[in-house]
Amino acid sequence: MKSYARLVCCVVALMVMLGQHLVLAEKDPEQLMLPTGTMTLLAPPDAEREPRLSPVVFPHSRHFAYSCKDCHHEWDGASPVQSCATAGCHENLWAAAPGTTPLGEKRIKSLAGAYHQVCRDCHRDELKAQKAAGMKRTYTGPIACEGCHPEPHAEPVNDIEIMSVPLGTLTIEAPEEVYAKRPAVEFPHGAHFDYACQLCHHEWYGESYMDGCMTEGCHDQFEPDPSTRNIKDPVNVYYYLAAYHNTCLPCHRELQQERKAFEKAGIINEEDLPAAGPVACIECH
Ligand code: HEC
Numbered sequence: 010m011k012s013y014a015r016l017v018c019c020v021v022a023l024m025v026m027l028g029q030h031l032v033l034a035e036k037d038p039e040q041l042m043l044p045t046g047t048m049t050l051l052a053p054p055d056a057e058r059e060p061r062l063s064p065v066v067f068p069h070s071r072h073f074a075y076s077c078k079d080c081h082h083e084w085d086g087a088s089p090v091q092s093c094a095t096a097g098c099h100e101n102l103w104a105a106a107p108g109t110t111p112l113g114e115k116r117i118k119s120l121a122g123a124y125h126q127v128c129r130d131c132h133r134d135e136l137k138a139q140k141a142a143g144m145k146r147t148y149t150g151p152i153a154c155e156g157c158h159p160e161p162h163a164e165p166v167n168d169i170e171i172m173s174v175p176l177g178t179l180t181i182e183a184p185e186e187v188y189a190k191r192p193a194v195e196f197p198h199g200a201h202f203d204y205a206c207q208l209c210h211h212e213w214y215g216e217s218y219m220d221g222c223m224t225e226g227c228h229d230q231f232e233p234d235p236s237t238r239n240i241k242d243p244v245n246v247y248y249y250l251a252a253y254h255n256t257c258l259p260c261h262r263e264l265q266q267e268r269k270a271f272e273k274a275g276i277i278n279e280e281d282l283p284a285a286g287p288v289a290c291i292e293c294h
Pocket residue numbers: 041042043044050067069072073075076077078079080081090091092093094206
């Protein structure tokens with residue numbers, strides 16, 4: 010029994026080492042501290058009016074199928090994420106009375122207004138879209154007041170774990186077992202946070218732990234299948250090179266085509282063109 014436990018430990022340690030080998034934190038990229046799990050959203054303590062309704066229990070992790078920026082719309086993917094009620098943002102629980110905002114000043118939505126718009130509208134839109142798509146079992150969040158503000162009031166839940174997410178540039182190296190023909194790839198992780206994390210981390214559902222791409226049982230094959238080198242063939246889905254090239258390249262290619270269409274239409278200013286990633290071999294390698 011003991012030696013079995015030790016063997017498991019060794020295997021785990023080995024997997025951790027392999028994982029670490031692949032992703033070298035280049036200039037020690039900054040880390041984002043991501044709260045996974047469930048938190049409770051409270052009205053700010055200094056609100057002009059005492060909150061009447063229950064605080065809102067919010068399962069953060071169940072929302073990670075969306076881009077972080079759907080909610081954290083001012084986040085640049087590099088700096089820390091600000092809370093919604095930060096000074097200068099939705100700092101007032103309630104809207105200022107009409108006509109009280111000084112002329113020329115941007116009218117910022119109240120905190121309650123912002124939450125209701127972002128949270129409730131998406132839940133409603135999801136329900137509509139799923140019904141329109143003919144889904145028999147729909148999944149969405151609460152739309153009715155009591156769904157978010159139950160009576161009696163909910164006990165605040167703060168079942169949060171912090172996961173550190175590398176923000177800077179990751180160096181993706183070929184695994185040791187492979188004689189690499191090309192230099193390692195410098196991958197700007199944070200430049201990709203306009204997309205949902207699950208677009209790449211497709212087996213992650215908001216837990217506080219995330220496996221690397223080449224974890225055992227995932228894309229852990231160092232060679233293509235003997236039957237074909239074609240990376241589009243499903244037999245090569247566990248071949249690590251297929252996983253990377255099939256994820257990174259199609260998106261970049263599509264974006265480059267979009268850029269070309271813009272350029273054809275006469276739009277040439279860099280700021281007006283959609284951002285796109287590299288497609289040429291030497292741009293990544
Ligand atoms: C459906 C909306 C939604 C999505 C999607 C979402 N968040 Fe959040 N997040 C929130 C809310 C609401 C809070 C609480 C903010 C507050 O307290 O003001 C929060 C809090 C946070 C905090 C803590 C901020 C603080 O005040 O310290 C971080 C960090 C964070 N989110 C990062 C992320 C990241 C990274 C993603 C993408 C994986 C993400 N969030 C996706 C709504 C969302």
